[in-house]
Amino acid sequence: GAVVSQHPSWVICKSGTSVKIECRSLDFQATTMFWYRQFPKQSLMLMATSNEGSKATYEQGVEKDKFLINHASLTLSTLTVTSAHPEDSSFYICSASYPETQYFGPGTRLLVL
Amino acid sequence: AQKVTQAQTEISVVEKEDVTLDCVYETRDTTYYLFWYKQPPSGELVFLIRRNSFDEQNEISGRYSWNFQKSTSSFNFTITASQVVDSAVYFCALSLTDSWGKLQFGAGTQVVVTP
Numbered sequence: 001g002a003v004v005s006q007h008p009s010w011v012i013c014k015s016g017t018s019v020k021i022e023c024r025s026l027d028f029q030a031t032t033m034f035w036y037r038q039f040p041k042q043s044l045m046l047m048a049t050s051n052e053g054s055k056a057t058y059e060q061g062v063e064k065d066k067f068l069i070n071h072a073s074l075t076l077s078t079l080t081v082t083s084a085h086p087e088d089s090s091f092y093i094c095s096a097s098y099p100e101t102q103y104f105g106p107g108t109r110l111l112v113l
Numbered sequence: 114a115q116k117v118t119q120a121q122t123e124i125s126v127v128e129k130e131d132v133t134l135d136c137v138y139e140t141r142d143t144t145y146y147l148f149w150y151k152q153p154p155s156g157e158l159v160f161l162i163r164r165n166s167f168d169e170q171n172e173i174s175g176r177y178s179w180n181f182q183k184s185t186s187s188f189n190f191t192i193t194a195s196q197v198v199d200s201a202v203y204f205c206a207l208s209l210t211d212s213w214g215k216l217q218f219g220a221g222t223q224v225v226v227t228p
Contacts, residue, residue: 104158106155
């Protein structure tokens with residue numbers, strides 16, 4: 001079946017640094033990918049839609065200058081958390097559109113100290 | 114705006130009992146998809162089932178079954194003969210056809226299956 005990978009799976013960083021998270025569709029092309037954020041004990045909230053070859057579309061309340069998204073190829077989307085702060089600590093999950101369903105990556109846990 | 118409600122926060126059962134998870138959704142669109150995902154402690158979302166708004170046929174797939182009723186905007190999910198490995202958070206989600214892939218998730222229901 002379709003597989004979506006994320007890298008890294010875990011990242012710990014100091015406040016003020018930037019962190020890049022990669023999302024790859026391994027055996028299919030994905031013109032559209034999605035980025036979600038999940039705080040502990042909460043549901044998943046859509047952050048943005050990543051479109052190959054064009055700008056990302058951000059959900060209301062998500063700072064586009066803080067969460068930079070680049071969808072440079074049909075199999076790779078990256079999310080960069082710029083100047084990360086402790087409140088950005090969360091579980092970040094990407095998904096890719098596949099015929100008839102959405103496949104999710106394994107997620108990236110970010111801890112900002 | 115769309116909304117997905119999972120009123121059950123946590124359900125605890127003993128192994129082999131059946132578990133039914135409730136999901137109520139709101140949308141003004143006539144074409145949409147409904148999903149159930151499982152999230153074990155590892156965090157990875159596991160796809161379980163998908164139905165589109167045109168297909169109200171309820172089916173059984175192994176120990177999983179679902180009851181989709183457009184009249185009540187409900188999409189309930191049942192695990193038959195639960196096992197300890199079924200312990201996880203279960204999410205119901207909605208995606209509109211014209212924004213395929215953008216999922217609106219419910220709050221999730223924690224299922225705890227004890228031996």
